[in-house]
Structures are given as structure tokens and as C-alpha cells.
Amino acid sequence: MSRERKLRYAMVGGGQGAFIGAVHRKAMALDGQFELVAGAFSSSPERARESGATLGLADDRNHGSWQELLADELRRGPGERVDLVSIVTPNHVHHPVALAFVQAGFHVVCDKPLVHTAAQADELVAAVRQAGTVFGVTYNYTGYPMVREARHLVCSGALGTLRKIAVQYNQGWLASAVEQGGDNKQADWRLDPQRSGNAGSMADIGSHAENLAATVTGLRPDALCADLSVFGTGRRLDDDAQLLLRYAGGARGIIVASQVAAGLENDLCLQVSGTLGSLIWRQEEPNQLIHAPLDGPRRILTRGSPWLSESARRAGRIPAGHPEAFIEAFANVYLGVAADIRARAERRIADPLDADYPNVEDGARGVRFIEKVVESAASEKKWTSVD
Template identity: 65%
Template sequence: MTNETPRRLRYAMVGGGRGAFIGAVHRHAIALDGLAGLAAGALSSTPERALESGRALGLPEAHNHPGWQALLEAELKRPAGERVDLVVIVTPTDSHFPIAQAFADAGFHVVCDKPLVHTGAQADTLVETVAARGTVFGVTYNYTGYPMVRQAREMVRSGVLGTIRKVVVEYNQGWLATALETTGNKQAGWRTDPARSGIAGALGDIGSHAENLVSTVTGLRIEELVADLGALVPGRALDDDASMLLRFEGGARGVLVASQINAGLENDLRLRVSGERGTLEWRQEEPNRLVHHRGEAATEILTRATPWLGEAARRASRLPPGHPEGFIEAFANIYRGVFAEIRGRRDGTKIDPLDADFPGVGDGARGVRFIECAVASSTQRRWLQVAPPLRRAGG
């Protein structure tokens, strides 16, 4: 019996260097619980910027690399016990597949930003690779890390609402209401470029979050959809506005909206799930509250970190009630779940599912199939069936 404190996990980051908003978010979230530390990186697609970013973050020269290929080569040369435990990918979507496939195939655990990859075929390949190599693979659908989203999931799946009848999810932003990509804005530039973003714009960027939020909370699979995608800013090559109707397994109906041209709106993600006995409502901009409309009883407002919440929601809270938690903490909850899975596999210990609570490669693959189906439906102007997931799609 030993009382030794388990060593912190070591992670490498690909992308996310200077000027990259989301890279800093990931690093802050990982640091929150002190479970892992940045040990290596290839922090930009530009070699000079990659090295400069690594130096700014204090990476030793031997662990600071000009590109992801050099990072992988260097890690494979190290003794197994000295390698990084996982690789975090925060690059634009066009590079997700080659990087994730290479590291997963080499036996490294991976966390990748969303959407997972460009095509269903790439997603299926990743699913098969992860299953064959036995690696942990997380996808940062960070909104599922909010405590009150996990409370909603528990309430829906335990039958509090009864049979689900209607689901409405909206993700509205206004930051692309003008042609921001023509001004040199890096984030707008790659997100509106088909070569980098893939076949979808707003649908892939934020619609993938909306789909994952619905699937996580309800546990229902989208069987069919009809979509209307459009570019409302003149000259834009990819959709900046998406609306669709959904049909779920079991008969429930749904509406999904993902739009980035709503001038004045910030990050307005909201979910409403209605069953035969009640309705739940949650908003990302007020994440610590979950509204429960209870059929013939008074409406109930549940708040984060209170003792009457379910176990998953309580575990996802770090601060006492009344102290707001938000975006960074939700990311941190995803990472805490990934780290628990990695440590459990490393140490051969039984893993509590509530500890290892995170979206996996199967969730990412489902999101890619959803995007492909929505784009095809909008082009063909008809209802289409969404391809079912692979049986081996685990985390």
C-alpha cells in the first residue's frame, strides 16, 4: 500500500499558440484542477510562430517543436515512461484528421476540438483506430461540462419529464453579421473558408455544439432531418445561418437553429426539452440555472451546487452556491473526465462512469454525419435519414 500522490499527467498541444483564443482556454481549463501540465508542443502551423509560442509558455527547447510531425517523432523516440500522456489538438478543422489519426495510431491518447473532422469516412477511420489501439479520445463539446446540463441529462433520462415529445435548440451569435473575414480576422478567415472549415460554416462551428447538446441531454438519436442552410452575408462561401426540423427515434420532434449573423447577440445557446409531464429550459449565458416547468405544479428553478441536485451535477461544481461558474469550468470538467479515464487505464483501476464523463470519438463521428446529412438535405431540399453510428464508436 502506498500513499504516493499520482504524478500529474503530461500533455502536448498542437496549435493554440499566440493569438489563438481557444488554445489559451484549453490550457487554463486543464490547469484548473492541477491534474496535468503542458510538457511539449507544436503550437502553430508556422514553424517560427510555433517556436516563439512555445518559448513564451516556458517549454524547454527539446520539447518545443516547429510542427506536429516533429513533435510526434520526438515523443516516439523517448522511453515510454517519459512520453506525454496525451495530445490536445486545437487547430482549424482541416488538420484534425491527419494529426489525430497519426497520434492515435501511435498509441497516444487524444483530445480534439470540434467538429471532429471533415468527412464521415475520416470519422469512421478514427473510430476504428481508437478501438484498435485502445486509446482514450475526447472531443471538446464543452457545453456538456456545465453542471446544469448534466442535471438536465439526469432528469430527462430518469423520466422526470415522461416521454420526450419536442426538443428545441438554438445557437445564435452575431459576430459574423458583417464580412469580418475580409478584414484580416484570423478566426473569421478560416471558419468561412471551405478549404479549412469543410462543407459547413455556422453549422459546423456552432451547429455541431447544438446537435451534441441535444444528444447528450436526451439520449435520443436524430433519425431524419430537413435543413435550410444559407449564406446571408453577400459573397460568403459557407453557410452563416442554418435552420432545420428533426425527427428523433421514438417519435419526438425537434427544431435546431445555428446562426452567426444575428447582429448584437453574443453566445446565445439555449435548449428546451418538453415531455408529457414537463419542460426543462437552459441557457448558456445563464448557465447556473435550470428551469423546470412542472406540468400541473409550480415552476421550479434549480441552481448549481445545491444539495438536491443529482450526483453528476454536484461533482461538476467546484464552488459553493451563488458563486458563478462558467465557460472555463465547463471545459475543465471535460478534461477532468478524460484524465480520470486515462489514469484508470494506466493504473488498472475501476473507473466510475461519473468521473470519466466526457464526449468521445463516437460523439464526434456522429456530429460529422449530422453535418453531412444537413448539408445534403439543404442542397436536395428534402428530408434525409441520418446515418447511424458505427458499433465500435467508443471514447
């Protein structure tokens, strides 16, 4: 594969009116690595083709369903076929689409949460291993430069032995009954168990919180105690979640994931404390990382600074003082996927700092975690083991 050639991709979902599809496309365009050449952008064939036409796709690659897309790509030769399929549908479509494209030998990036059940996750992991394909999951917050700096500081021992991991992710968009009337497309499917799965806020933003904690600290909880609540009248899925976590070695954790925190926007905050100090990062101020050591003054580390770790520096695009944020974080996940695809095409192992992205194993772990949270919330036991 020529390094100059853009990677051809197809998108499933993300058509007209879909927030996240546009974010993915903008992120993939940012570094000139990808080119959108095909798609099936909606479950409605008519809307799918209208969306594809608006995005400038050729008629013969603008499909009414993902099945048509897959069949057409398999008919094409290697020089024309897509390199990657990006899946940005509601959750219930992830598993069949991802599995079909992986089994057909295509590289895949899928939005989170990966699938509905641990059994589906295990099936997908096994398929990826058998196919030997690249599979990314867009836990986009791992793409922020200062999150990667936080990970570096924890791994370097700057915090000593970890004691406390706290992630709070608070939104207010479900504080009122926005799902009534059917005008809010996001609320319509995210609060539907058939399409969203067996968890609401826990799957939507709690999955991000779990992944952020795991990515930065490298720790996985042994046990959890969960409380899921439904504040919105008539809702069938949780809109608020609170978790206590226990880690091997003695560390403790807290995750709060609420979408009924009235007045809040996208307030994600990570705090990690150890025997030698603490780190604090807020998504709404993403270019700063606070490092508070035990035996020295608190310091504010900023994106783009020359003294940051190599992983944090590589994740930035412009000089310090020029803010980077949400779309750039998505773009960093896709850059990692692109690096891995190109390395495999050249039969080499990618530089891990280049191929830095959440993979199918991370996505599967998140699904298992969500299942354990739901199990814990329904149980009278104080602690539920996390296998």
C-alpha cells in the same frame, strides 16, 4: 501511474493569438491534473517556437511542426513521454494529427467538429478501437453542471415521454463582413471550405447544438429537413442554419444555428418538453436550470445545491451562488478524460460519473450529422434519412 503525478500533455495548435488554445490550457490547469511539457503551436515553425517559448517550454520540446513533435515523443521513454495530446488547430488539421497520434498509442483530446468527412471519422473511430486509447472531443457545453442535471432529470423520467427538443444557438459576430481585410483570424479560416470543411455555422456552433440535444435527451434523429443560408456577401459557407428533426417514437426537434444574429453574443438555449413538463437552460445564465412540471409550480434549480444529482454536484467546484462557467465546463471534460486515462493505466474501469466526457463516437456522430444537414439543404426532398 501515480495518482499524485500530473498527466503530461502536448498541444498542437493554439499558439499566439489563438482564442481556443488559451481556453484549453487554462481549463487543463484548473484542477492540477495536467502539465504542459511539449507542443507544436502553429503551422508556421517560427510562430510555433515563439509561442512555445512564451509558454515556458524547454527548447528540446518546443517544435516547429506536429510531425517533429510526434517523432520526438516516440524517441522518449515511457517515463518522459506525454500522456495526452490536445489538438486545437483549424478543422482541416484534426484528422491527420489525431490519426497519427492515436496510431502511435497516445491518448488524444480534439476540438470539434472532429474531422471533415464521415469516412475520416470512421477511420479515426476504428483506429481508436484498435489502439485502445482514450479519445475526448471538446463539446464543452456537456461539462456544465446544470446540463448534467438536465440529463439526469430526462433519464429519471421527470419529463415523461419526450415530445419536443429545441436548441437555438445565436451569435452575431459574422453579422458584418469581419473577414474582409484578413485581420480576423477566426473568420479567415472558419469561412474557408479548405480549412473549415463543407459547412460554416452548422459545423462551428450547430455541431454543439446537435451534441447538446443528444447528450441531454439520449435521442438520435431518424430524419431531418435543413435550410442553410449565406447572408454575408461573397461567403462560400453557410452563416445561418435551420433544421427540423424527427425522432423515433414521435418526438420532434428544432435546431437553429446562426452567426449573423446582429447584437447577440453566445446565446445558446436548450428547451426539452415532455408529457410531464419542460426544462430550459441558457448558456449565458449557465448556473440555472428551469424545471416547469405539468402539475406543479415552476422551479429554478441552481448549481451547487445539495439536492442536485451526483453528476451535477461532481461538476461543481465552489459553493452555490458563486458563478462557474465556460472554462470550468471545459475543465470538466478534461477531468473526465484524466479519470479515464488513470483508470486504464491501473487496468480498471473508471467510474462513469468520473469519466464523463464526449468521446470519439460522439465526435463521429456529429460529423455524420453535419454531412446529412448539407445533403438535405442541397436536396429538393423534404426529409433526409439520418443513418
